[in-house]
Structure formats: C-alpha cells, structure tokens
Amino acid sequence: MSRLILQGLEARQREGRPIRVGVMGAGEFGRALVTQLAQAPGMLPAAVADLDPDLARAALRAAGYRPEELRAAESAAAGRDAVAAGAPVVLPDGALLADLPLDVVVDSTGSAEAGAAVGARCLRAGQHLVMVNVEADVTVGAALRRLADAAGVVYTLADGDQPSLICTLADWAASLGLTVLSGGKGTALYPPDHPRRREVEAAPEPNLTGVAYMDGTKSQIEMAAAANALGWGIDVRGLHHPSARLEEVATLFGPRDAGGLFARTPVIDFVNCRSADGETEIEPHLGHGVFVVATGHPEALRAMGSKGVPLSADGTRALLWRPFHLVGVETPFSVAQAVLFGAATGSPLPEPSVEVVAVAKGDLPAGALLDGIGGRAVRGEAEAAPAAAAERLLPIGLADGVRLARAVPAGTALTFDHLVAPGRSACWRLRAEHGLLPPGPPALPGPPA
Numbered sequence: 001m002s003r004l005i006l007q008g009l010e011a012r013q014r015e016g017r018p019i020r021v022g023v024m025g026a027g028e029f030g031r032a033l034v035t036q037l038a039q040a041p042g043m044l045p046a047a048v049a050d051l052d053p054d055l056a057r058a059a060l061r062a063a064g065y066r067p068e069e070l071r072a073a074e075s076a077a078a079g080r081d082a083v084a085a086g087a088p089v090v091l092p093d094g095a096l097l098a099d100l101p102l103d104v105v106v107d108s109t110g111s112a113e114a115g116a117a118v119g120a121r122c123l124r125a126g127q128h129l130v131m132v133n134v135e136a137d138v139t140v141g142a143a144l145r146r147l148a149d150a151a152g153v154v155y156t157l158a159d160g161d162q163p164s165l166i167c168t169l170a171d172w173a174a175s176l177g178l179t180v181l182s183g184g185k186g187t188a189l190y191p192p193d194h195p196r197r198r199e200v201e202a203a204p205e206p207n208l209t210g211v212a213y214m215d216g217t218k219s220q221i222e223m224a225a226a227a228n229a230l231g232w233g234i235d236v237r238g239l240h241h242p243s244a245r246l247e248e249v250a251t252l253f254g255p256r257d258a259g260g261l262f263a264r265t266p267v268i269d270f271v272n273c274r275s276a277d278g279e280t281e282i283e284p285h286l287g288h289g290v291f292v293v294a295t296g297h298p299e300a301l302r303a304m305g306s307k308g309v310p311l312s313a314d315g316t317r318a319l320l321w322r323p324f325h326l327v328g329v330e331t332p333f334s335v336a337q338a339v340l341f342g343a344a345t346g347s348p349l350p351e352p353s354v355e356v357v358a359v360a361k362g363d364l365p366a367g368a369l370l371d372g373i374g375g376r377a378v379r380g381e382a383e384a385a386p387a388a389a390a391e392r393l394l395p396i397g398l399a400d401g402v403r404l405a406r407a408v409p410a411g412t413a414l415t416f417d418h419l420v421a422p423g424r425s426a427c428w429r430l431r432a433e434h435g436l437l438p439p440g441p442p443a444l445p446g447p448p449a
Helices: 002-015 028-039 053-062 076-084 094-099 112-124 134-151 162-175 195-201 208-214 217-230 246-252 298-306 331-341 385-390 426-433
Strands: 019-024 043-049 089-091 104-107 128-131 155-157 179-187 290-295 318-322 354-360 369-371 378-384 400-403
Touching (some): 002 331, 019 094, 019 112, 019 331, 028 053, 028 331, 043 053, 043 076, 043 094, 053 089, 076 089, 089 094, 104 112, 104 331, 112 128, 112 426, 128 331, 155 331, 162 217, 162 318, 179 217, 195 208, 208 217, 217 378, 298 318, 354 385
Parallel strands (some): 019 043, 043 089
Antiparallel strands (some): 179 290, 354 378
C-alpha cells in the first residue's frame, strides 16, 4: 500500500493537482501536520482554521510559507477564492472549511463539540474526514461513520495517533493468519493522590488535555476509539491497565485460563509504564508505542521467538509492537489513503462496541454544572456499549454544559437520569438524530446537527 500511495501522490504532483487538505486546529498536532503536508508530494495544506488565527499563520510559516503567500478569509467566498488561486488560507472558524473546494479535512482540535458540528458539515459537503479528535470520535464517531457512508466519502481515524496505529497492527497480524487476542498502548498513569497529578488537576486554569491525560480519561478514550473500529470489547469497566514490563505484556494480555487477565477476547486495554504508585518508571517498557498480542501456529510462534519477539510465559502468545507514534508527521498517510483509494486507516463501525462513560471525580451537589472531558467534575471510564445502554450511562462527551438533578457521591457512574434535562449541543443533537440516545423523556430539543 505504501508504494501505491507514493505512486499516486507523485502522479498528482506531476499533474499539478495536489490533494487539497483543510486542517482544523493548529495546536501541537495540527502544526506538525501542516508542516508535513507542505513537504509531502502531491498534497498541500490549502486551508488552516483556528479560533486563534495567529496559530494558523504560525503553522503555515513553520511549514515554509512566506507571509506574503498567505491569505486570510472571514467568509466562505473569500476562502474559496484563495483555495482556487492556490494560496494557503487562514480561517477563524472551522465551519468555513465545509464550504471550500477541499478534498479532505483533518480535525485536530480535541473538542468533541467542534468535531461533531464541523465534522458533520464536512461529510455532508462531500469531503473526506480524518479524525485526530478522538474525543469527538468516541462521542459521535458511529454517527459520523453513517454520514460518511451516506455521502460516499471516508471517515477515518488518523495515523500518528495511537488508536489508528493499533487498528493497522491488528489488521496486519490478522492478514497473516494470526489470531489477535488483544491490543493497546503504553502510557504513564498516576494515582489520584500523586503530587504530579494533583498539581495538574488543581491548577487555577487547568489545561484540559493535560488533566484528561492525568486522570486517565484520554487513555480510556483512545482505547475505546480503537475498540469501536475493530469491533472489540473490553474486559472490565475502566480497563485493567496493569503496570508491566515489556516482556510481561504477552502473558498479561491473554485469556485468564492461560495465565492472562482477560475473561474474554479480543479486547482492548493499555499498559501503565509506571509503578502503581506512580513513583517509578518501569524498564523496559512500551513507552509511547502500540501493540497487539496474537497467537498462531506453533511454528509461527517459534519463528517469532527466534527473532526476539517477546512471548508469553507459556509460549502461546506473541507481543507485536511498534515503539512510537509520530503525531502529525504521519497523518498525511491517512489523508492520502482516503483520497486516493477511498480507504480508512481505521473507522468506527456504525454501532459502537464501547462507550466512555462519565464518573464523578468527587461528591457532586444537586445543580452542579458538568464541565466535560478534562474538567473538574468527571473523568471517563470505558464500558461495553450494551452495558452502558442497559444502565443508561452518560457518555463523557455529553457530560458538558448539563446540570445534575440530584447529588451524587464520588465514584458514581452518571446516568441520563441524573440530569435535569438533556443537552442542546451538537454532540447531543447528532446522537439523537442517529438513534444513539436512550429512549424516554424528556424529548430532545433543537434541529439536527
């Protein structure tokens, strides 16, 4: 596939019709992506949108564009003119991207609301959508997949982020005839009372992404995104996330009756690369890598073991892993795959297998306003979608801007019945439109997203 993609991009370069990419969000990931798009053959960052246009300009400047080459547009008409002229355009509003002559849009914002609202607009406009924004994907990914299918375009997770890379590794292993039992990533997880975590969470103006990493929500979200694309489940609510050395993973990430953690397979989970108390980094560890654990014919396992692949204690499972993910640097591969071949790197199935539900961080009083992912009120835990539906559990992507009808104690998994009223946001509307909310009053107000 890599050779075919390179050939396709080189052909577009020769023909003078590069893939025109719109990027929403010019933070760390978006900046890396914009820069790499400007270096890759047959692609260009045609439009960059950010609420802070200076960040968009800085990303394009970092990519090598001179100030005089850039245009700014406050309207769709001005944006269309700039793209038609081949000039990179800076936009203050991602919603404008859907009105421009772009082949594909990449959402790297991390905002579930932006992903739901702008993502739906872009798909309905016939643009492919590459979703770095896993917060949006686990909240409305199934709905966006359905919109993409209806429009005949691709909705996909992004290479460079761990969920897509897990999917690619799982697909590769399965294509060889191996049986994939589990998969996940490595990360650093700190317990609630650890000073580093308390410092991040208690900051006067906390960084939402930083808090989501520290309280574990981000890892739960990323694993749910991979599970929903692979059609896998989880073993327990909130995942096991064992602290483990590299050579222990093949043993732990297997069936319980074979010395592993899991009562069922295939499942998603992740490895904590720090000790359970957060004080010590475990060596050797997975770092920022991704992995799958697979079984197969004894000859295959013997061959893999002879080449240094870590095997389980009983020799029946192999750890196949990739030690890095390259953020925006490798996202152009997903962009090209979608445009050239109409193929997704990893796309959620139309029905989710896993939800990430909201759990109270502390005792919450009646009337408390929930503040979503990375906020002070709730954190996220992965749960099997059928169980979440049966218990009417509230997805964390919907736990933003809504109030509690009654007090709930710390550690409570919130339900729709805990709320005064449903939300009116794009995420709520899009899920309602696609039947992804539980039945029962009150009726959801507002037009479709």
